[in-house]
Amino acid sequence: MVAATRDKDTALKVLLVDDHPVVRNGLMLTLADEPDIDVVGAAASADEALQAVAQQRPDVVIMDIRLPGRSGLDAARELHERYPELKIVMLTVHGERIYLSRALQDGAVGFVLKDAPGEMIVEAIRAAGLGGSLTPTHLLRELITQKSHRPHPEGPTLTARESGVMKLLSEGYSNREIADQMSLAEGTVKKHVQSLMMKLDARSRAHAAARAVRLGLVD
Known part of the structure; x- marks a missing residue:
């Protein structure tokens, strides 16, 4: 909390x-x-x-x-x-x-x-x-259930660190909390989030999380 x-x-x-x-x-x-x-x-x-x-x-x-x-x-x-x-x-x-x-x-x-x-x-x-995402992963999955029978479309390639940031972002963590979890500087996390939003063509953190789920980038 x-x-x-x-x-x-x-x-x-x-x-x-x-x-x-x-x-x-x-x-x-x-x-x-x-x-x-x-x-x-x-x-x-x-x-x-x-x-x-x-x-x-x-x-x-x-x-x-x-x-x-x-x-x-x-x-x-x-x-x-x-x-x-x-x-x-x-x-x-x-x-x-x-x-x-x-x-x-x-x-x-x-x-x-x-x-x-x-x-x-x-x-x-x-x-x-x-600056956190308010949409838990289970709701993001619900938003795309109508597409669940289709294979995941091809998505961007993420580095291991970007994947870690994306997972925590999709779970609603703020930049500061992600930095603490991953032992990174908050500024580094902010740059990764900006990069992820560009790669996913997302307008917000929640939009990025939703697209990551749809593309199979988040487990």
């Missing part, structure tokens, strides 16, 4: 995006007592989210896939294009997992179920803020 080590002055700034007041209020209550998380605003639509991000400059946006008018997926794509460093976490329900592969392509760093326990939502926000 990612520890709450930030004080309020350096807390992760979070924007909540959901068109249901009950969901927004529930998320606010869940996050209210977390000293390292500061909810800087809430929005009920994609357009409101775009405006709020421009004004508040959050570190993390947690956003429903389904929004009135433009979808959360459309908003995620535009936000990722405007603010590449912004971490976007999609809120979803079990029946919406068909959209998750697209969410990764549109720049989301991962997903959290709407009915997940509060501590899991808090952990997802912290992991996003630290």
